[in-house]
Amino acid sequence: MAIKPEEFNFAKNDQFNNSMIPGKMARYLRTCKIWQFIRFIVLNIKMLIVVSKSH
Amino acid sequence: MARLVVLGGGVAGHTAATFAADWLGRDHEVIVVTPNAKWNWIPSNIWVGVGQMSKEEVTFDLDPVYKKAGITYKQAKAISLNPEGNGSSDKPFVTIEYTGQEKAGKSEEVTYDYLINATGPKLNFGATPGLGEGSQLGEYTVSVCTADHAQHAAHELTKVLDKMRNGERQKILIGTSHGMCTCQGAAFEYIFNVEHEIRKAGLRDMADIQWISNESFMGDFGMGGLHMKVGGYVVSSRIFTESLFAERGVNYITGAHVNKVEKGKVSYELLDGTMGEETFDFSMLIPPFAGVGLKAYNKAGEDITDTVFAPNGFMKVDADYTPKPYEQWKASDWPLTYQNPTYKNVFAAGIAFAPPHLISKPAKSPNGTVINPTPPRTGMPSGIIGKAVARSVCDLITKGSGAHLHEASMAHMGAACVASAGKGWLDGTAAAMTVYPVVQDFEKYPGTGRDTDYTFGEIGLAGHWIKHILHYMFIYKAKLKPFWKIIPE
Numbered sequence: 001m002a003i004k005p006e007e008f009n010f011a012k013n014d015q016f017n018n019s020m021i022p023g024k025m026a027r028y029l030r031t032c033k034i035w036q037f038i039r040f041i042v043l044n045i046k047m048l049i050v051v052s053k054s055h
Numbered sequence: 056m057a058r059l060v061v062l063g064g065g066v067a068g069h070t071a072a073t074f075a076a077d078w079l080g081r082d083h084e085v086i087v088v089t090p091n092a093k094w095n096w097i098p099s100n101i102w103v104g105v106g107q108m109s110k111e112e113v114t115f116d117l118d119p120v121y122k123k124a125g126i127t128y129k130q131a132k133a134i135s136l137n138p139e140g141n142g143s144s145d146k147p148f149v150t151i152e153y154t155g156q157e158k159a160g161k162s163e164e165v166t167y168d169y170l171i172n173a174t175g176p177k178l179n180f181g182a183t184p185g186l187g188e189g190s191q192l193g194e195y196t197v198s199v200c201t202a203d204h205a206q207h208a209a210h211e212l213t214k215v216l217d218k219m220r221n222g223e224r225q226k227i228l229i230g231t232s233h234g235m236c237t238c239q240g241a242a243f244e245y246i247f248n249v250e251h252e253i254r255k256a257g258l259r260d261m262a263d264i265q266w267i268s269n270e271s272f273m274g275d276f277g278m279g280g281l282h283m284k285v286g287g288y289v290v291s292s293r294i295f296t297e298s299l300f301a302e303r304g305v306n307y308i309t310g311a312h313v314n315k316v317e318k319g320k321v322s323y324e325l326l327d328g329t330m331g332e333e334t335f336d337f338s339m340l341i342p343p344f345a346g347v348g349l350k351a352y353n354k355a356g357e358d359i360t361d362t363v364f365a366p367n368g369f370m371k372v373d374a375d376y377t378p379k380p381y382e383q384w385k386a387s388d389w390p391l392t393y394q395n396p397t398y399k400n401v402f403a404a405g406i407a408f409a410p411p412h413l414i415s416k417p418a419k420s421p422n423g424t425v426i427n428p429t430p431p432r433t434g435m436p437s438g439i440i441g442k443a444v445a446r447s448v449c450d451l452i453t454k455g456s457g458a459h460l461h462e463a464s465m466a467h468m469g470a471a472c473v474a475s476a477g478k479g480w481l482d483g484t485a486a487a488m489t490v491y492p493v494v495q496d497f498e499k500y501p502g503t504g505r506d507t508d509y510t511f512g513e514i515g516l517a518g519h520w521i522k523h524i525l526h527y528m529f530i531y532k533a534k535l536k537p538f539w540k541i542i543p544e
Contacts, residue, residue, distance in 0.1 A: 009304050019301035020294055030484055030515040040517035043487050047471040047521070050489040050509050051543045054439060054468035 057083045057452045060149060060167040062133045062349075064089030064117055066097075066434065067405025068173030069533055070441035070544060071448075075171075076124045077540070078449040086165060087121060090132040090154040094120070094533055095202050098434065098473075099526045101244045103205035104339070105212060105252045107478045110202045113526075120534055129165070130155035133174065133347070136363065137164075138398040139354040147400070169448045172370050172403040173441060176344030183232050185316035186342060195318045196232070196338040199245055208339055212249065215337040219253070219261035225336040228321065230267035232340035234312030234426035237277050238433065239268055242341050243296075244475045249339075250303050251477025251484075259304075265333060266300065266307040267340075269426050271326060271418050273297045273309055277428035279415045281490050282503035283511045289503070295512055299476065299486070308333070310418070312426045313340065328421035344406065344429070346370070362397055369409035371395060372402070376411055384412055386466030386496035393444050394460060400451075402444045405437035414494055435470045436493055438544025439463050466494040469509060473522040476514060485518030 006023045009016045022030075029035050059079070061072040064087050076085040093114040102108040121128040131151040138147045148166040153159050178200050180188045187194035197208035215225050229246040231239060246266055253262050274280050274292030281292045300307050310326030320334050346368020353359045364370055374390040388411040395401040403409075410430045418427045432440075443463035450458035469491030476484045489511055495504025503510075532542040 006302075009301050012304065013306065015297070015307065016301040016304075018297075020298045021302050022298070031482055033481070033516070036516040036520070039513065039515055040520055043513065043517055043521060046509075046511060047487070047489055050469040050471055050491050051435075053491065053509065054435070054470070055543065 057168040058086065058166065059083065059169045059171065059448055059452070060086045060088060060165055061171045061173060062088050062149065063173035063175050063405070063407065064091060064094060065173065065175045065405060065437070067175075067407070067437040067441035068171070069094060070438045071171050071173060071404055071445040072126055073124055073535060074442050074540075075445040075449055076126045078445070079452065081125060083452055084127065085125070086127040086129060086167075087117075088129045088131050088133055088149070088151050088165065089117070090130065091117070092130055092155055093117060093202075096526060096530050096533070097200075098522070100199045100202055100205040101241065101248055101475055102478050103202055104197075104199040104208040104245055105248045105478070106209040107248075107252070110206045114202050115530065115534060124535055129153070129163075131163070133349055134162070135350040135352060136170070136401075137352050137354075138170075138363065138401060141352075141354060141356065145354075147398075168400060169451065170401045171441075171444055171448065172349070172401065172407045173405045174347045174349070174407045176406045177347045177368070178342045179345040180342045182343045182345075183313055183316060186232050186340065193340070193342075195316055196340045198342060199241060199339060200341065211337060212252070216253070216256055216258065218336070219256075219258040223261075225262050226334055227262055227264045228267060228333055228335035228338040228340075229264070230311075230340060231269045231428075232313050232316065233343040234269045234324075234424055235429050236269050236341055236343045237429040237431050238341050238344070239270055239276050239428060240431065240472065240474055242266075242268070242339065243276075245339055246305060247299070247303065247476035248478060250305060251479075264305045265335075266305055267311050267313065267321070267323065267333060268307070268309050269311060270428055271310050271416065271426070273300065273307060275415050275428060277415055277431045278490065278493065279495055279504070281488075281505060281510055281512075282507055283488070284507055285512065289507050292512065295486075299514065310426055312420070312424050316340070324420055324422065324424050324426070326418055326420050326426050346407070363395065363401075365409035367409065370401075370403035370407055371397075372408045374409065374411035376409070379412075381416055386464070386492070386494055386498065388412065389464050389466045389494050391462040391464050392447060392460040393440060393463070394447070402448065404441045404444045406432050408432070408440075430494075432465065434472065435544055436465055436468060439468055442544055464494075466492050466496050468492055473518055473525065475519065475522050478519065478523075480520070480523070481516070483519035484514055484516060485522045486512055486514045487518035487521055488512040
């Protein structure tokens with residue numbers, strides 16, 4: 001069975017093997033334009049709240 | 056008419072000077088002393104360092120902006136302070152040496168009623184043998200601390216990419232150059248931008264990429280790490296950071312004090328006392344920061360540098376500098392107003408103020424070598440502090456010496472940080488993070504030292520969009536274009 005791309009780095013060393021590596025869906029969502037547009041709005045709101053609490 | 060002198064034209068100094076000039080109007084005088092002719096949006100130097108932006112895109116000339124704001128601009132570096140004046144006058148003054156404006160090398164004494172020291176750091180290349188003291192650029196390694204450094208880094212990186220294209224495998228080493236460095240975030244951004252560019256060029260299989268850092272654990276970032284809510288869990292930034300390194304196939308060494316740099320090789324000591332070496336074909340190591348080396352003299356001409364400045368060269372302010380163990384550190388140790396305790400008309404802002412202690416847990420190797428990150432005080436905290444200090448000085452000038460001083464403790468403010476992990480409107484990513492507060496307050500937040508409702512992190516394209524928009528927004532603000540004041544620091 002072919003190794004899944006997201007699992008490839010686990011075998012490289014102990015540091016990587018003990019880490020959490022994102023799977024196919026998580027990686028896709030990171031650059032999915034529609035999902036990221038929603039996150040853009042959410043992140044801006046969250047950041048503005050922190051900025052407003054800091055002034 | 057009162058005179059405010061601001062030393063430094065970076066984020067803190069520029070913010071303080073421009074707001075003070077706006078609030079004081081033409082009734083009072085604001086002078087900026089900075090050795091640079093250009094303002095630099097430093098967070099975007101990362102993109103200059105990988106050839107994705109030009110130096111011109113991250114800098115602009117200060118002179119026309121200060122003319123528009125009614126600020127007197129002296130392109131000069133500060134040499135010394137005389138906060139009591141001298142034998143012939145009680146008026147405090149700062150001695151400067153011009154670096155431009157056709158007066159390079161000439162000295163001048165600039166008197167002041169109020170002084171804001173926002174000089175930023177000296178890039179201390181001399182702290183590590185071989186790092187490039189004197190070159191101010193790095194000898195065998197490169198830096199991205201200034202736009203010129205970043206341009207040089209991009210040039211060297213191009214050569215490395217060409218070698219890979221010619222079938223020559225390359226080793227890339229990026230991180231910190233000393234056990235007491237700060238600004239790990241910049242190195243973090245650079246390593247992933249380099250990795251992104253190599254991957255885009257289809258050369259990822261030809262590069263071994265290695266991270267080396269003085270942090271005792273991944274994701275410390277000089278703030279003792281942070282805990283954030285991700286996917287319903289509250290997780291340490293260590294998990295978050297290690298995950299990104301594993302995903303991108305970037306090996307890492309932590310707890311490292313680089314003690315020597317040679318051509319193609321660094322030597323280092325680890326927190327467990329062991330020594331090691333790492334080779335490289337291309338390396339970007341952030342130099343440690345120190346104060347710019349300002350001296351201070353009293354009325355009699357005696358050296359009082361130790362009174363005004365901490366041993367690391369940063370200016371003493373209203374912090375609690377009493378040495379105490381980590382377990383006794385408190386949020387209240389951190390300064391509120393940034394007023395010098397000896398000279399009440401002197402303030403410090405941004406990197407120039409001396410922090411009371413680290414934020415990260417202190418650490419030493421068994422050989423006694425101190426290996427721990429020093430506190431970051433760049434970006435958003437610098438801007439907020441600069442504005443608060445400017446407000447205090449303006450109130451002192453307009454309302455008198457009894458005016459209330461404005462507060463901006465790093466233990467009470469949060470920070471938003473967007474760390475690029477690769478540039479591209481459609482394929483770029485960045486880690487968008489906030490921390491609240493910057494300095495942990497274990498009395499108020501006993502679990503993690505911070506409010507996890509306002510401390511979060513997420514990697515994605517949206518983060519890149521935010522970072523890119525911030526680039527344009529902050530340069531717009533710094534140029535004092537219409538409505539600049541409504542853009543927050």
